[in-house]
Amino acid sequence: MLFFYLLATLTVLGALGATLMKNLIHCALCLILFFLGIATFYILLGAEFIAAVQILIYVGAVATLVLFAIMLTQNVVGETTLKGLGQNRWWALGLTAAVIGILGSAIHHQRFSAASYAGRLTTQEIGQALVVVYALPFEVVSLLLTGAMIGAIVIAMEDRKKKQ
């Protein structure tokens, strides 16, 4: 239980750092801490395969992409990165508090008839579900990912004709 609270504090700190820090590189590093925290919660919940996927995709790929995007655009250290944050800070804070309040009261009042399931889900079972029951969604999401990657390359590519 203590371990849970420690991990939760670390993950929340990571998320807070990612949203509130001045230096954009520090934001990205805090985001990595947050991703790792989520992965440890997956392990706590007995989803080791998903935890491995989380570390591979988010820490390995997404964080690298974010770091590259920060370095390719301006204002890495910038004093200006937090400027203008104040103008809609208060209603944003109110909306955020409202979201926490609504979700919290909903979770608090709902009676979950849940008992922790003891058995572990093996990677084999996930794989079988992926190619038998969820075969069509799997193909659709593969197509989506391929299309998105090609689209990203096309969008980010420099227009060579214009340069010449």
Next chain:
Amino acid sequence: MNTIPLTHFLMLAAVLFAIGLYGVLVRKNVVIVLMGIEIMMNSANLNFIAFSKFYSASRVTGQIFTLFGITIAAAEVAVGLALVIAIFRQAKTVEVQEIDTLKG
């Protein structure tokens, strides 16, 4: 390990979602806004995994949904960052307030 109740995970996910929402609403840099969206998606995935642990009927489904969620988040962040780079090349800025060419 099994003594942690489901509501703890749900509350943690709610708090993380709210932090991501705050980042999306307040920050000016587009990259940080995308990071906020990633935080929100991750907290939703945490809910899926928590429910898959505590309800035996949704055991496989929760984990498969999380896998799909991670895939879609990866596609989204790739396209989003490509757009950020393209916009930066055109407008020389990544501030949300200054990208207003479509404003009438």
